[in-house]
Amino acid sequence: MSKAGADPRAARAGERSGSFEFVEGPTGDLTFLARAPTLEGLFAAAAEAFLAVTLEDASLLEPREQRELALEEPDLELLLLRFVNELVFLRDASELLLRPQRVRVTQDGVARLAATLAGERIDRGRHALRSDVKAATAHALRVSQTPEGWEARLTLDV
Amino acid sequence: MAAPAQLVRLGPASFELGTDFFPGMRVPVRVFGSEKLVAEMDAQVFLQAAHVATLPGIVRASYCMPDAHWGYGFPIGGVAAMDVESGVISPGGIGFDINCGMRLVATRLLWPEVQPHLRELVDALAERVPAGVGSRGFVRMTDEEFGDVIRQGAGWAVREGYGTLDDLAHTEAGGCFSGADPDCVSEQARERGRRQIGTLGSGNHYLEIQVAHADGVRDAELARAFGIERPEQVMVMFHCGSRGFGHQVATDYLHDFLRDMPTKFGLPVIDRELACAPFASREGRDYYAAMCCAANMSFVNRQVILHRIREVFSDVFGRSPEELGIRCIYDVAHNTAKLEEHEVEGRKRRLLVHRKGATRAFPPGHPELPPEFRKTGQPVILGGSMETGSYLLAGVASGAVSFFSTAHGSGRTMSRTKARKLVRGRALQDRMAERGILVRTASLRGLAEEAGFAYKDVEEVAAATEAAGLSRRVAHLVPVGNVKG
Numbered sequence: 001m002s003k004a005g006a007d008p009r010a011a012r013a014g015e016r017s018g019s020f021e022f023v024e025g026p027t028g029d030l031t032f033l034a035r036a037p038t039l040e041g042l043f044a045a046a047a048e049a050f051l052a053v054t055l056e057d058a059s060l061l062e063p064r065e066q067r068e069l070a071l072e073e074p075d076l077e078l079l080l081l082r083f084v085n086e087l088v089f090l091r092d093a094s095e096l097l098l099r100p101q102r103v104r105v106t107q108d109g110v111a112r113l114a115a116t117l118a119g120e121r122i123d124r125g126r127h128a129l130r131s132d133v134k135a136a137t138a139h140a141l142r143v144s145q146t147p148e149g150w151e152a153r154l155t156l157d158v
Numbered sequence: 159m160a161a162p163a164q165l166v167r168l169g170p171a172s173f174e175l176g177t178d179f180f181p182g183m184r185v186p187v188r189v190f191g192s193e194k195l196v197a198e199m200d201a202q203v204f205l206q207a208a209h210v211a212t213l214p215g216i217v218r219a220s221y222c223m224p225d226a227h228w229g230y231g232f233p234i235g236g237v238a239a240m241d242v243e244s245g246v247i248s249p250g251g252i253g254f255d256i257n258c259g260m261r262l263v264a265t266r267l268l269w270p271e272v273q274p275h276l277r278e279l280v281d282a283l284a285e286r287v288p289a290g291v292g293s294r295g296f297v298r299m300t301d302e303e304f305g306d307v308i309r310q311g312a313g314w315a316v317r318e319g320y321g322t323l324d325d326l327a328h329t330e331a332g333g334c335f336s337g338a339d340p341d342c343v344s345e346q347a348r349e350r351g352r353r354q355i356g357t358l359g360s361g362n363h364y365l366e367i368q369v370a371h372a373d374g375v376r377d378a379e380l381a382r383a384f385g386i387e388r389p390e391q392v393m394v395m396f397h398c399g400s401r402g403f404g405h406q407v408a409t410d411y412l413h414d415f416l417r418d419m420p421t422k423f424g425l426p427v428i429d430r431e432l433a434c435a436p437f438a439s440r441e442g443r444d445y446y447a448a449m450c451c452a453a454n455m456s457f458v459n460r461q462v463i464l465h466r467i468r469e470v471f472s473d474v475f476g477r478s479p480e481e482l483g484i485r486c487i488y489d490v491a492h493n494t495a496k497l498e499e500h501e502v503e504g505r506k507r508r509l510l511v512h513r514k515g516a517t518r519a520f521p522p523g524h525p526e527l528p529p530e531f532r533k534t535g536q537p538v539i540l541g542g543s544m545e546t547g548s549y550l551l552a553g554v555a556s557g558a559v560s561f562f563s564t565a566h567g568s569g570r571t572m573s574r575t576k577a578r579k580l581v582r583g584r585a586l587q588d589r590m591a592e593r594g595i596l597v598r599t600a601s602l603r604g605l606a607e608e609a610g611f612a613y614k615d616v617e618e619v620a621a622a623t624e625a626a627g628l629s630r631r632v633a634h635l636v637p638v639g640n641v642k643g
Contacts, residue, residue, distance in 0.1 A: 138430035139230030
């Protein structure tokens with residue numbers, strides 16, 4: 001089932017734009033492949049995959065609130081894992097659904113992310129909700145460079 | 159189909175993979191199930207169970223229950239007992255939803271009395287037991303009170319008026335894992351969990367009204383002993399866990415263990431979801447203490463949901479919960495690691511038994527069972543799909559073969575993505591209504607993912623647990639109303 005390019009916000013992000021599709025993985029969970037020309041686009045596409053699992057229509061999410069996020073991990077894979085798990089945490093702790101508005105990913109011995117996230121609080125009147133992601137898992141987690149840019153595989157426990 | 163050629167039959171419903179199946183296996187893999195169930199297991203199940211067999215300190219075998227399916231780290235339906243001195247503790251052997259479990263509740267009502275009120279009941283339950291993404295529970299508490307919740311477990315809820323002492327006697331471990339230490343839990347975990355007590359969650363979590371028909375009772379004596387006394391008796395079963403609190407505890411420690419495994423512990427990482435720490439290490443003990451906190455939160459969650467169920471039934475029928483005979487038959491966990499004493503090669507040993515999507519099933523006479531279950535064995539709840547019904551079973555002495563562990567459900571055969579391609583949620587809801595099952599769901603897409611055809615045949619799984627000597631069937635319970643998370 002391809003959800004590639006399903007979100008117009010991802011398309012508007014220009015060269016950072018990425019896409020994602022759900023693929024077969026552990027039977028009870030949801031696994032996606034994200035692709036983007038840049039690392040920034042890859043992280044944004046992973047956030048869109050999380051939102052697509054959470055909401056029936058992620059395009060309805062409006063940038064009403066912002067949060068700053070700074071993360072550091074030993075490698076890109078653990079950075080992506082931590083990033084998606086931060087989105088899961090903010091959903092439960094603050095009832096906020098967020099996507100990156102600006103994101104910067106660097107590698108210099110360690111992998112770092114600095115992002116401005118924007119979104120809004122869950123509003124059951126406006127947001128048709130779908131599945132409660134429990135966590136992003138490290139199962140078969142992969143971030144790799146491809147001739148077209150970057151690709152990541154991540155499994156969400158739902 | 160997917161079973162490896164090296165799989166050897168040991169008995170009518172048990173098979174073994176030798177230690178030459180995968181490099182580094184310390185013990186064999188034992189797979190329980192009928193030939194059909196085992197043949198239909200995904201190839202990943204065998205590989206994941208073999209990975210588990212490489213973990214330090216694993217005792218006797220890495221086990222797959224008859225409902226096993228492809229998970230992360232351990233297969234779902236995976237069991238591994240670790241030596242407490244030389245073994246490890248692994249969050250991937252427990253799952254993110256720590257102490258996800260089942261609670262079965264009896265009423266004195268019969269189906270003909272309930273049928274005219276079914277819609278009202280299901281609607282009220284859907285309203286009073288919040289489900290789905292971002293749901294908030296009705297129990298408000300300070301951070302200090304939350305500390306009491308995770309230390310004390312279901313006893314806290316009973317002291318606050320959300321249940322009875324009888325409920326605690328009918329809950330695994332009395333509703334409290336004794337090793338809980340709130341200091342081992344992150345602030346993030348507390349923030350995620352504090353407002354979620356009394357919520358179902360989503361995915362495969364549900365609250366179901368069921369009927370025990372006379373022809374579904376397999377062992378009338380045991381059924382009576384557990385509280386299924388009359389034909390057409392109405393029961394309530396629900397499935398949920400420790401919500402965001404447990405998920406965050408697992409996330410935090412998995413992250414830390416991944417960092418420490420190659421350096422501090424000198425352990426190889428075969429699969430990052432098998433991240434682990436020596437149980438005897440400070441890190442391993444801290445995770446165990448945090449996991450116990452999450453297990454306790456989950457017991458409280460199910461206890462306050464039972465309180466809500468009592469309120470709803472009482473409102474709808476205009477009688478008190480006592481008059482309606484609403485009592486907990488049993489509450490059992492299926493995502494935990496527990497310290498237990500087991501006999502291994504004629505010697506009693508203290509082991510840390512990981513059960514991920516597997517249920518403890520103590521036999522008659524087991525010293526950890528309360529007096530009323532000493533003759534019957536422990537009640538075991540096997541939650542089937544929302545279309546096919548569920549089973550009540552009992553622990554048996556021959557279950558020693560799997561450290562007294564048995565199946566926890568039907569077990570998925572199909573991915574969520576594939577199930578959604580095959581049926582639309584609305585069509586499934588209509589089809590179930592035609593078959594007499596009223597469903598309220600937080601998400602129609604989520605409903606489609608839980609279609610009955612995405613699961614193994616519950617009859618086949620329950621029969622296989624009996625054939626393998628893991629547990630015995632007591633009664634099949636048929637769904638009539640379902641609140642799906």
